[in-house]
Amino acid sequence: MKKQLTSRDKQAMETKRKLIQSAHRVFLHNGFDKTTVSQIIKDAGVGYGTAYVYFKNKHDIFVTIMGELMEQFFDVAKQEFRPETAEEAHSLIEKQVRDYMNLAINQRPMLRVVKNAIGSSEQIGEEWENIRHEFIQGITADITYSQDKNLADASFDPIITAKSWYYMNEMYMWQFVESESFELDPIVDQLAMFYTKALYRHDGDG
Amino acid sequence: MKKQLTSRDKQAMETKRKLIQSAHRVFLHNGFDKTTVSQIIKDAGVGYGTAYVYFKNKHDIFVTIMGELMEQFFDVAKQEFRPETAEEAHSLIEKQVRDYMNLAINQRPMLRVVKNAIGSSEQIGEEWENIRHEFIQGITADITYSQDKNLADASFDPIITAKSWYYMNEMYMWQFVESESFELDPIVDQLAMFYTKALYRHDGDG
DNA sequence: AATGTCAATGATATCGTGTCAATTAAATTT
DNA sequence: AAATTTAATTGACACGATATCATTGACATT
Numbered sequence: 001m002k003k004q005l006t007s008r009d010k011q012a013m014e015t016k017r018k019l020i021q022s023a024h025r026v027f028l029h030n031g032f033d034k035t036t037v038s039q040i041i042k043d044a045g046v047g048y049g050t051a052y053v054y055f056k057n058k059h060d061i062f063v064t065i066m067g068e069l070m071e072q073f074f075d076v077a078k079q080e081f082r083p084e085t086a087e088e089a090h091s092l093i094e095k096q097v098r099d100y101m102n103l104a105i106n107q108r109p110m111l112r113v114v115k116n117a118i119g120s121s122e123q124i125g126e127e128w129e130n131i132r133h134e135f136i137q138g139i140t141a142d143i144t145y146s147q148d149k150n151l152a153d154a155s156f157d158p159i160i161t162a163k164s165w166y167y168m169n170e171m172y173m174w175q176f177v178e179s180e181s182f183e184l185d186p187i188v189d190q191l192a193m194f195y196t197k198a199l200y201r202h203d204g205d206g
Numbered sequence: 207m208k209k210q211l212t213s214r215d216k217q218a219m220e221t222k223r224k225l226i227q228s229a230h231r232v233f234l235h236n237g238f239d240k241t242t243v244s245q246i247i248k249d250a251g252v253g254y255g256t257a258y259v260y261f262k263n264k265h266d267i268f269v270t271i272m273g274e275l276m277e278q279f280f281d282v283a284k285q286e287f288r289p290e291t292a293e294e295a296h297s298l299i300e301k302q303v304r305d306y307m308n309l310a311i312n313q314r315p316m317l318r319v320v321k322n323a324i325g326s327s328e329q330i331g332e333e334w335e336n337i338r339h340e341f342i343q344g345i346t347a348d349i350t351y352s353q354d355k356n357l358a359d360a361s362f363d364p365i366i367t368a369k370s371w372y373y374m375n376e377m378y379m380w381q382f383v384e385s386e387s388f389e390l391d392p393i394v395d396q397l398a399m400f401y402t403k404a405l406y407r408h409d410g411d412g
Numbered sequence: 413a414a415t416g417t418c419a420a421t422g423a424t425a426t427c428g429t430g431t432c433a434a435t436t437a438a439a440t441t442t
Numbered sequence: 443a444a445a446t447t448t449a450a451t452t453g454a455c456a457c458g459a460t461a462t463c464a465t466t467g468a469c470a471t472t
Contacts, residue, residue, distance in 0.1 A: 008438055012450065033326075036428060047452040052430065119325005120239075153403070160396040163381075164374040171373035190366040197359070198404035214469055218419060242459065253421040258461065 016054045018044040023061045028109050032062065032117035059121040062113075066127055069110055076100050077134040081142040086151050086200040094192040097169060101184055104173045111177040132170070136162045143199070152199045165195050222260045224250040229267045234315055238268065238323035265327040268319075272333055275316055282306050283340045287348040292357050292406040300398040303375060307390055310379045317383045338376070342368050349405070358405045371401050 005013075022043035026035050037058055041051050055061045076099045083089035104111055117124045139162035146152035169191065176182055211219075228249035232241050243264055247257050261267045282305045289295035310317055323330045345368035352358035375397065382388055 006439070008448090008450070011438090015450080037430090038428075048454090049431080049452050050450085053450070053452095057430075116325070119322070156400070157392065157396050160393055161400060163378070164397060164400055167377035168370040168373045171377065172369070175369075186363065187366055190363050191370060194362070194367060194370055194404045198400050212470070214417090214419070217469090221419075243461090244459075254423095255421050255462080256419080259419070259421095263461075 015044075015046060015050060018046065019051060019054055019061070020064060024065050027062060027065065027113050032113050032120060059117075059123050062117055062121070063123055063127055066114065066124070069107060069114070070127065070131060072103055072107070073100075073131045074134055076103055077131070077138050079138075081138075081145065083146070083151065084149075086196065086202065089146060089151055089200055090192060090196045093195060094188060097191055098184070098188050100169060101173060101176055101188060104176050105184070108177050108180075111174075115174060115177065132166065135169075136166050139166055146200070151201060153201065156199060161199065168194075221250075221252060221256060224252065225257060225260055225267070226270060230271050233268060233271065233319050238319050238326055243267075265323075265329050268323055268327070269329055269333055272320065272330065275313060275320070276333065276337060278309055278313070279306075279337045280340055282309055283337075283344050285344075287344075287351065289352070289357065290355075292402065292408065295352060295357055295406055296398060296402045299401060300394060303397055304390070304394050306375060307379060307382055307394060310382050311390070314383050314386075317380075321380060321383060338372065341375075342372050345372055352406070357407060359407065362405060367405065374400075 019040065023035075023040045026039050026043055030039065035058070037051050038048065040061065041048050044050075051061070055064070076096065079092075079096050079099070081089075081092055081096075083092055114124070114128070118128050119125075136159075140158045143152060143156065143158040143161055147154045147156075147158070172187055172191065176184070225246065229241075229246045232245050232249055236245065241264070243257050244254065246267065247254050250256075257267070261270070282302065285298075285302050285305070287295075287298055287302075289298055320330070320334070324334050325331075342365075346364045349358060349362065349364040349367055353360045353362075353364070378393055378397065382390070
């Protein structure tokens with residue numbers, strides 16, 4: 001039972017760290033498809049075979065790098081949602097949409113690589129599916145909560161509706177990632193309005 | 207000014223036709239990534255270089271094959287929308303959603319290849335963007351029409367709303383393409399309800 | 413019949429991947 | 443501290459795929 005880090009262990013950790021750091025840099029610079037293992041190991045200053053000691057292949061390297069990004073998305077997905085009124089629900093929903101979009105805008109360069117990578121790799125596609133699943137699950141719970149409190153129309157199926165809502169958000173998110181020329185505020189506003197107008201009860205209506 | 211098809215011209219057309227037909231078969235069987243030019247030319251019974259006489263590369267071959275599929279989507283996108291009441295709007299919308307999803311289900315094998323290809327190729331991604339654009343433009347016109355007729359809430363921005371609505375449809379479409387285990391009817395029903403409940407005026411409300 | 417044209421070809425150069433036997437240095441044992 | 447074991451590192455290599463291009467030969471034109 002060894003707990004001590006031998007200098008060999010440190011060396012290995014250091015090598016892996018260098019690879020990850022270089023991979024991050026190279027992926028960001030070249031995108032997923034155009035990045036080669038040779039570029040990464042050259043940047044890291046290690047031998048070609050070394051990359052395959054620590055990672056199964058290029059996809060595996062990228063999935064490792066995606067981890068940090070996923071954490072940030074999960075944080076947004078886990079936001080608490082306990083409104084007492086439809087108006088309160090509306091503002092919480094708007095906040096979550098805004099947070100999601102802002103995260104995407106902040107992480108734009110990496111998300112561009114992710115977009116490129118999702119189509120190219122089963123494994124990376126699955127990782128993204130996890131983010132989706134997390135959001136959809138959260139939204140489903142929120143809808144159920146709102147229906148139980150009689151804030152939302154009970155004729156909506158929570159899962160189907162959660163997916164619909166999440167999907168339109170994700171697609172807009174990709175739009176923000178791809179182009180810098182879209183204005184955030186009106187879109188957040190319209191998205192939240194669309195959703196709450198469909199789902200939530202309105203006293204006066206309008 | 208030659209109009210006559212020489213036997214050489216016929217030969218060339220025949221060769222191209224064989225390549226397209228074989229490419230269709232091979233892509234369908236192997237997916238986009240796993241298909242190689244060698245497989246296609248072998249199936250077509252022509253020499254390797256011949257593929258590059260008629261097409262720039264593998265992507266170019268695939269784009270050619272996508273054409274037929276795109277036609278069918280454009281037909282659905284161009285459906286007429288002239289409702290006089292909110293109820294009529296609802297049923298027209300439901301019909302278009304159903305047609306879109308049914309087309310996807312009928313074209314499932316090819317759409318699976320398309321999905322795989324979109325991520326791998328700039329060019330193919332752009333082709334798909336054309337389909338999107340066509341639908342979004344049609345929906346935008348429909349929303350404007352409904353707002354002018356005072357059937358739909360005028361506070362919705364037609365373009366933003368059209369995108370939102372199209373995006374959720376497309377994402378569900380991919381879900382139908384990927385998995386055979388989803389039921390069409392409840393999803394079509396819920397999607398149409400979501401959309402019309404948000405956008406259209408309801409007398410009694412529910 | 414002679415000449416020109418062009419579809420067809422496959423050998424070739426190039427590039428990227430993943431493997432593995434050999435190397436080297438650290439850790440452990442004697 | 444010498445010998446032995448262990449494991450991190452390496453780059454040459456085999457493989458597979460792409461795109462090109464000089465050559466070929468069948469067909470068209472004169």
